[in-house]
Amino acid sequence: MSSLSAGASASPFEQPKAVFAVAFACVVSFMGIGLVDPILPAISHELNATPSQVTLLFTSYLVVTAVAMLITGWVSSRIGAKYTLMAGLVLIVVFSALAGTSPSIASIVGFRAGWGVGNALFIATSLAVIVASASGGFAGAIILYEAALGLGIAVGPLLGGLLGNVSWRGPFFGVSALMAVALIATVVLVEPTPRPERRTGLLDPLRALRHRGLLTMSLTALCYNWAFFTVLGYAPFPMGLGAVQLGFVFxxxxxLVALFSVFGAPWLQRRFGIARTLYANLALFAVTVLVIAIWTTHPPVLVTAVIVAGVFIGVNNTVTTQAVMTVSPVERPVASAAYGFVRFIGGGLAPFAAGKLVEHTNIHVPFFIGAGTLLLGIAILSTAHRYLAEAERVQAGDVRAAEEPAIAST
Known part of the structure; x- marks a missing residue:
């Protein structure tokens, strides 16, 4: 049984307007991850690109996001969180629109890289802003953030499929328009936050990885993201479905990502604790990816397994993010940047590696490797028991702190 209290705490959905403004922008930002999934085959066909070339849309976006994570703290500690959010949103608006006007796969890949810089500035800062501004304690803030992630991931493929059914350019213009709305909401509703007393250095996130607990959790997340983005980035090709059908699948x-991020993960963590929840979750995800690897050419099995994978991705996102933000002694924005840097490297390289592996071997191999990386993640996680126990103690203290004002007012 986890040491986390199962008692009632403030609802993660009772928040100031500014938090919902940032959460809305998070929803749209995370749409960008799954938005291109339904149009990958269409882009491949329309621009005469190979699947491995098309998967560079994920690779350029996520690898650049990973590297740019290293500068997010440096930027936000100098211009403030609100203006960092605004800068990230502006970059996403501009580069997603430019991607929609692109004449070639190479130019789309380049504009997705620029999009990734904006994404890094926004993602790392938005998590810090929500944690700092949300009511109901740290755990409630993380649940709200993961709810935004899940909703964005859920809506993104459907929007991408519907707009992509008209033109593969449509989803890019759609993100640009929605992010413009998010930018306006951020300008109007989010108040400038005080700048930290100490400015973050460019190397602070890398120095933070010297902490064994943060490094271990980050490497585990790298393995998990390798499997996650192998499925997300390459599974659409063997499904043989149209844009709208792919949109509904994803x-x-x-x-499921959204539901298990918000409801499943907190219940499992209270019931079984962080370590056992993560071990079981990674193992079940590995089994699911193994099913995808074996039955890759059987669309009904492939589609079902991909949808079921959302359960394990949702649980992992919430439990791991909470643990990462409490496992090390560094400031939470620095921890977020360090963690994002490592995990997005795995997510960015995996789709491109999958395409190349298929070209040189067969369509099953990338998914077998994805299942293997999850087992490697379990092995890495097993070296961090002491740090996971400490994260549980910190989170339990946060829950008690959030409950005390409610108890005092009754």
Whole structure:
């Protein structure tokens, strides 16, 4: 049984307007991850690109996001969180629109890289802003953030499929328009936050990885993201479905991500604790990816397994993010940047590696490797028991702190 209290705490959905403004922008930002999934085959066909070339849309976006994570703290500690959010949103608006006007796969890949810089500035800072501004304690803030992630991942593929059914350019213009709305909401509703007393250095996130607990959790997340983005980035090709059908498949997947991020993960963590929840979750995800590897050419099995994978992705996102933000002694924005840097490297390289592996071997191999990386993640996680126990103690203290004002007012 986890040391986390199972008692009632403030609802993660009772928040100031500014938190919902940032959460809305998070929803749209995370749409960008799954938005291109339904149009990958269409882009491949329309621009005469190989699947491995098309998967560079994920690789350029996520690898650049990973590297740019290293500068997010440096930027936000100098211009403030609100203006960092605004800068990230502006970059996403501009580069997603430019991607929609692109004449070639190479230019789309380049503009997705620029999009990734904006994404890094926004993602790392938005998590810090929500944690700092949300009511109901740290755990409630993380649940709200993961709810935004899950909703964005769920809606993104459906929107991508519907707009992509008209033109593969449509989803890019759609993100640009929605992010413009998010930018306006951020400008109007989010108040400038005080700048930290100490400015973050460019190397602080890398120095933070010297902490064994943070490094271990980050490497585990790298392994997990390798499997996650192998499925997300390459599974659409063997499904043989149209844009709208692919949109519905990944919307089903995203809905499970959202539901288990918000409801399943907290219950499992209270019932079994962080370590056992993560071990079981990674093992079940490995089994699911193994099913995808064996039955890759059987669309009904492939579609079902991809949708079911949303359960394990949702649980992992919430439990791991909470643990990462409490496992090390560094400031939470620095921990977020360090963690994002490592995990997005795995997510970015996996789709491109999958395409190349298929070209040189067969379509099953990338998914077998994805299942193997999850087992490697379990092995890495097993070296961090002491740090996971400490994260539980910190989170339990946060829950008690959030409950005390409610108890005092009754």
């Amino acid at each position: 919307t089903g997947w995203g809905l």
